[in-house]
Amino acid sequence: MSATTIVLATHNAKKVPEMRAILAAAGLNIDVVGLDLHPDAPDVAETENTFSGNALLKARAVAAHTGLPAVADDSGLRVDELNGMPGVLSARWSGSFGAATGDKDAANLRLLLDQLADTPAERRGAQFVSAAAVVLPSGEEHVVEGVLAGHLTTEPRGANGFGYDPIFVPDGETRTTAELSPEEKNAISHRGIAFRALAAWLRDHL
């Protein structure tokens, strides 16, 4: 019996083995390939204002292009004091200021800390959120969301991870997600939660 193949809508080489491992752990005989195998897949602008909406946009575009089941995710940081922003704008929060520095991640993080400069510890709650969407060749769609709750530090700490990891401390932890090992982070991360929920759905629907 040949394995089903699904396409993960990402150019990030690290995400493909992560998804493979999650599907295998769920007992699924599914192969995962990234967009490196489908280089002419359309690059979809993330124009929706929800994580779920953007994940679906990307999964639909890749499913339509490849004819294969397609999975996509959209992730970001919700900050209580900013009414849930930067949210879907997490990766572009510092706009042209960040682009001009050549290190967008560091600029986004610095801008967020500046905006929260007067915010006391008890108001620094935040959540990492990831939406994972799948679109099947039949047209059937499913989206799930994973959330990691925590709070923000006042200065960056740690060298692992990316994005806002150096200022995010998960509930029950004292270390930032940039001070956790990749294994520790994957075990609790918003994307891990979303992808495991998606695997459970795929087991019943593929």
Added chain:
Amino acid sequence: MSATTIVLATHNAKKVPEMRAILAAAGLNIDVVGLDLHPDAPDVAETENTFSGNALLKARAVAAHTGLPAVADDSGLRVDELNGMPGVLSARWSGSFGAATGDKDAANLRLLLDQLADTPAERRGAQFVSAAAVVLPSGEEHVVEGVLAGHLTTEPRGANGFGYDPIFVPDGETRTTAELSPEEKNAISHRGIAFRALAAWLRDHL
């Protein structure tokens, strides 16, 4: 009969005559002075996350310092697509990036346009909001809010006003608030609405 004097918690010389005119138009025999006459009044950090909270903080501090009735306001821009932000952070939205440019207003506006680069016209709703607070020597307090609803352009237009005026078009207008004359803007502005409501309250309570 000598006029009552109230202190307006501002170092902005333009706000004092504006408030004087509004109180006179409401038929009140009240004199208004600014913080230039009380230069040693405390400079209060705007640490609350509501306009009303920050206006009250400032009015309380100036009332306690001067022993006179004190009025303060806090204003900003709520953007629908950003869940109401920049809000109370409107004047500091671009953080150290804006401070480094030497023109914070222009930097805040540029960052906001960058963040909304993918936001279509039908999702560009926004409101200018102003909270005006008064604290009497008796300890009695009152806060009112004025709102000017509209939408955001994709490029700045006009040379009047300040802050986000060049990208804000009030409902029923085609011009930005930076293209309105100061008189036209005062007649409809969030701060004008709040100050006129405060004048009505002062007429009954002073």
